[in-house]
Amino acid sequence: MGKMSLKIALPKGRLLAETAALLKRAGWGLEEYREKTRLYRLHSETIPGLFAKVFHERDIPIQVAIGNYDLGICGLDWVEELLAKYPSSAVEKVKDLGYGAGVLHLVASKANGAPASMDEVSSLAGGIRIASEYPNLAESLALNLRLRQFSIFPLWGGAEVYPPESADLALVPGRKRQRLFDYGLASLGEVQRYSAFLIANKDRWQSKDLGELASSLETALAAGDLRLPAAEVAKEPVALKARRAGDVAGDTVRLALPDGHQQQPTLDLLNKAGIEITDYPSPQGNRRPLINLDGVTVKVIRPQDMPLQVANGNFDLAITGRDWLREHLYQFPSSPASEISDLGFGKVRIVAVVSQDMAVSDIYGLRQLIGEESKSLRVASEYVNIADKYARDNHLGGYRIVPTWGATEAFLPEDADLLIENTQTGRTIAKHKLKIIDTLGQSSACLVASARGEASPGKRARMDSLINSLRMAVEDV
Amino acid sequence: MRVRQCKGFRDLSPQEMGRFRFIAQAFRDCCFGWGFSEVRTPTLEYLHLFTATGTLTPGMLGRVYSFLDWDGWSGQRVVLRPDGTIPVARFYIDNLAGKGLAKLFYLANIFRFEETGEEARERWQGGVELIGVSSPLADVELTVMALEVLSRVGVSGVGLRLSHAGIIRSLLSRLGLSPREQARVFDQILDGDSEALAEIKSRRPRLGKALAALLELRGDSSAALKEVKALFDHGLPEITPHMDNMISVAELLEAVGCRYQIDIASGRGFEYYTGVIFELYKDGRKLGGGGRYDALIPLMGGGDIPASGFALYLDPLMDLVTPEASSRPQARRVLIRTEPKVIGRGFDIARRLREAGCVAELQLEGQEPADFGWLLELKDKAPFFVLTDRARQQRFELKDADGVLELVGGEDVA
Structure with a gap:
């Protein structure tokens, strides 16, 4: 393969084991990409110029769309979640990798009075609350169901525990044709099927020769089942019970x-x-x-x-x-x-963090630096609004906020210039060769x-x- | 760092604003002339104003600029107005319900996302809503009004395309679909999705064929419509009242000498139409359109109130008009140069000249007399006023401001 530089974003979490097995078989030489690895940055031992970084799955379509990475592997659910709100995102869905398959279901409580089908949802009067980690898909579903008045509650997790008291409906991951869900919920219908996908930045897909890498994955896929030994497959969850009668009484x-x-x-x-x-x-x-x-x-x-x-x-x-x-x-x-x-x-302290290589010691220095270089600052944070206010109050020029879903330290220095993070001891920050330039406040x-x-x-x-x-x-x- | 305007949005230059105001003025004059009153609604509305069934199609709702504003903790989204009619209908329900007939018009920008950013995402339109009347005469009045505005701004060769939402709906009602499915297929047809029609054709060949025949129908007379009506009368009695309605409108248009083309498939994206839909176009560009939306106000909880309306699109029209220069002729422009001691008198005479209909400016750095018909110099001793008629190359020395006004203002200074 050529000597050009190639960047790929790889998933942490549920897709890691099978993705690592696939890449190993494809001979990408990313041996350090494995469960419990502490490394976020990986250089291929066999393909010159191939650089990989490990992200939370949800960050990957965004990182590929904005062009920080040429390729990415993540669930189709997160690609569709991005495209539902930003249809012109520069993401090319290259190849269905088959593993990590699931279906997003619209679920509701089985309790009396709750809707039992999509058609019943459409005919519900009044405000309908939908809880989901996929707020954009939930919104386009609500529009397609012609809901007259609805609220989407965007969540970081645990959507299945919301209905019926805290939400009328939830959009949650499940299996194909799954009828019943934990906590006494039932599927009203399948909204989005997904599995692990190889995705590419649209412009790079056209301008760079990424085909060889993509087809090496295809060959590796064709060579046989990637499924893991039974012991490594996540256990079937224990059925978790529905609410008890009387839980929603007015005085509770x-x-x-x-x-x-x-x-x-x-x-x-x-x-x-x-x-x-x-x-x-x-x-x-x-x-x-x-x-x-x-x-x-x-x-x-x-x-x-x-x-x-x-x-x-x-x-x-x-x-x-x-x-x-x-x-x-x-x-x-x-x-x-x-x-x-x-x-x-x-x-914890909420702090502003930059790379140790950046020659600034405080926020004034940073402001001066971006003034001199006249480039826009990328601010990564799980705290989108705290980060936005901080950048605004400190006049950080034409900054951009990069929302993240965890492991934010790994974004510096390639994929962001400034982080707004929380820290207890500062050790993780130092370990990633980063430094604190400002404290925004305390939290407990x-x-x-x-x-x-x-x-x-x-x-x-x-x-x-x-x-x-x-x-x-x-x-x- | 240079910051440009947002993708898909445009600046309007002084020349473009001249054309914009010219069209807007003609539109307003015409509306006032027909007895309509102007209203203005907010740029921001709650999203659920537009999500009600039967208002905008999901395809269009997927392209609105909606977001959670500072009050958005309840999850209630707000939206940059994606349509002009629905807010006016809301205004009517909030303020005029029970007062019968309302004749309203507005000039507003509407916002819709368009993926490439090459087409405008902010568009200006002049809209007219005739609320509380259901007769074909009202539909024809609106059509004639729209054409009158176009004629006033000098746009000729305008085509008029006629469709009818009731005809499409009554055909779809025969497909045996659930209300949700039926709404979906109607949306797809109005969104211009040909696959929807192909699907119907494969599932229900006879109905699909009838629908296709209707959608492909082209004609330019009520006689053509009567022929089609005869074809459907036996098999589809529910289509008859809609056909009759369209024929009445067509006959009235013929009576007032309006030429039109029948094209049932036009009227995309606006699910709120229930009756006649008309579109105005020139050289393939849509200049405006409108139609009857009798179900909109009832759906919004405003009672059983029929309505119809139209909108003209200012952006394409601005490319078609050539207004006479909107600025005043050079002969009426005065440049005033004052000595520091008499600056007060300079401002005073400038005001009096403006009141007399002139453009009067005090000289700033970079301003040359070449752009002005007159140069007026104010001095602190006699002669106090030196006026130069630059066209005739005449110079006048005057003792007081009245003399200046008499020479420059001419007969306007009574």
Whole structure:
């Protein structure tokens, strides 16, 4: 193969094992691309000029479309999610790689009164709430179903736990012809089939000779099944139960607890407050654990999604990070979501980060540098609105925000110039040869509620009691 | 770093604005002349104003500029107005419901995404809505009005294409589709998707053939329509009232001497039409169009109110008009040069000259007398006013401003 430079974006997560097996068979010489690898940047040992970087799957179509990468491998679902909103994105769908197949289903609760088919959805009157990690596909579905009034709740994860209390419908991944889903949900129809795809930047696909690489994948695919030994295939999930009767009674307090790494400190705090909770953190990923408080129900959702959910009245109380509350309020200043108590744990700093190779030591230096080089600054962050406000307030010229879905440190220096990140110790930042040039603020876990406070006296009393016991537990450190 | 205008959007130069205002003025004069009143609705509306079934097709809704604004935490999206009629219908329901007939017009920009960025994503249109009347006479009045505007701005050789949404719908109702499917096929046909028609042909050959025959129908008289009507009368009685309606409109158009072409497949993207649809075009470019939308106001919750309307597209029209120069002739332009001590008098006489209909400017750096018919120099001692008629190369020394006004303003200064 030629000596030109070729860049490919490879997925972390669910597609990694099969993609690594495919590339190995195709002889791409990216041996370090494997499960649990700590390397994000890989140079091929066999193909000169081939450079690979590992991304969250959802970032890959964007990275390929904007031309940072010539090729990418990711699920078709994320390609279609991008194209649903930005149809002119420069993404070429080159080859269906076959593995990692699934279907996005529109699901609703099996409970009485919930819609049982797509046609019934179309005929529903009033506002319909759709929760999904795929907000663009959900919106075009809503338009095609001719929904008159609808709200899309974009999510970072856990869409399946939202219906029926927190959303009427959810758009979730499943299997082909799957009828029933966890938490008592049923499919109303298949919306989008997907599997791993080789994609290319449209311009590069026409101007660069990428055909040889693509056909090496084709040969490797043709050589046989890529399926992994049974032990490595993710286990069939344990069927998770639907809500209990009475969960949605008017006086019930709906509490949202975080998934991910804030689970243990959250559990510790609850225990300290004398609150017992079963199956949290859950080894099966159960998002509806049981709590020993009368009139309180719990759902486990992503902390990023909580402020919007509280604002919309889908939860009464939520334990999330102040960073995510601030991110939400920067986007929607009139939102009723507000902090009612600092919970003390999960302390992080929100920082501005650049590569150690960049000859600046603070934000003023950075501003001067972009003024001299008159180029536009790429600002990568999971906190799109915090990053946007920071860049705006600091007059960072014609900047662009690159939204990311994790592992943001890997974006510097090739794919972004500035990061807005959170850090506990700064060690990860240093390890990636990056440096902090500014601190935007502190964040820690906090209790969030709606400032509108439209609760019945009974519910109000339950909320106050829960808030008080958490406050006392925090003070009793 | 140079920042250009957004892709798909355009600047209008002084010359283009001259043509824009010329068309806008003719349009407004014509509307006022027919007894219509002007309204203006906001640029931003809630998206769900446009998502109601029977308003815009999903194809068009997929190309609107919608987003969550600062208040968007409830998930309610807002949209840059993608259509002119629906906001006016909302205005009618909010402000004029129950007051019967309303004759409204507007001049507005509408926003629709177009993928290549080579065509305009912001377009200007002058629209007219006649609300509360269902007669064919109203449809014909609107058609005649649209043609009158075009004639006033000097655009000739305009073609008129006639279609009827009711005819297509009644044929589709025979396909035995669910309401959702039927709406989808109607959208596809209006979105210009020929596959939809091919699919119907393969599934229901006889109906598909009838539909194809209708969509391919071309003719330029009510007689042609009557012939087609006779073909359908037995098998499809539900099509008869729509055919009769179209024939009435066609006959009225003939009575007022309007020539037209029948083309049932025109009227793309606007699902709200229920009756006659008309399109105006010249050399293959669409200059405007309109039609009857009796179901729109009922769908929006405004009661059983019929309506029809049209819009003329200013962007293609601007390429076709050649207005007389919109700026004042040089003979009426005065350049005023003052000494610093008498600057107050300079501004004073400039104001009086403008009131007399002249262009009067105080000289700034870079301004040359060559562009002006007159040069007026103000001095702090006699002669206070020195006026030069540059065309006739005459020089006048005057004691007061009245003398200047008399010479420059001519008979306008009464």
